[in-house]
Amino acid sequence: MLNDEPLIAIVDDDESVRVAMGGMVESFGYTPVTFESADDFLKSDKLPDTSCLILDVQMPDMSGLELHGKLTASGRRIPTIFVTAFPDKRVRDRALRAGGVCFLSKPFGRDDLLGCIESALGKQTM
Numbered sequence: 146m147l148n149d150e151p152l153i154a155i156v157d158d159d160e161s162v163r164v165a166m167g168g169m170v171e172s173f174g175y176t177p178v179t180f181e182s183a184d185d186f187l188k189s190d191k192l193p194d195t196s197c198l199i200l201d202v203q204m205p206d207m208s209g210l211e212l213h214g215k216l217t218a219s220g221r222r223i224p225t226i227f228v229t230a231f232p233d234k235r236v237r238d239r240a241l242r243a244g245g246v247c248f249l250s251k252p253f254g255r256d257d258l259l260g261c262i263e264s265a266l267g268k269q270t271m
Contacts, residue, residue: 225246
């Protein structure tokens with residue numbers, strides 16, 4: 146990747162959530178890129194440069210868990226943060242067992258998101 150800032154891909158079918166998370170990610174000093182569907186992300190030229198993935202669990206066509214599974218099966222291990230407006234302990238456990246770094250329930254705070262991104266990128270928070 147040519148850019149010094151890690152690229153954070155946000156995949157969420159809710160435009161207002163994409164815009165809000167993109168703004169937060171940018172305010173943390175990272176480069177956000179947003180997608181409204183898992184398919185859009187898979188077809189994008191940003192896939193190879195993605196340092197961290199923020200996935201909505203429930204999306205039409207392909208869920209965040211399905212996208213994560215597809216990436217993992219193809220050999221791509223992108224640190225992933227799962228977000229959901231419908232928290233469910235079973236889904237949370239499944240996401241974390243599948244290798245998710247964090248599982249956040251919407252709405253979540255800036256500090257929670259920053260902590261998850263820094264964990265995903267292997268940075269220690271102070």
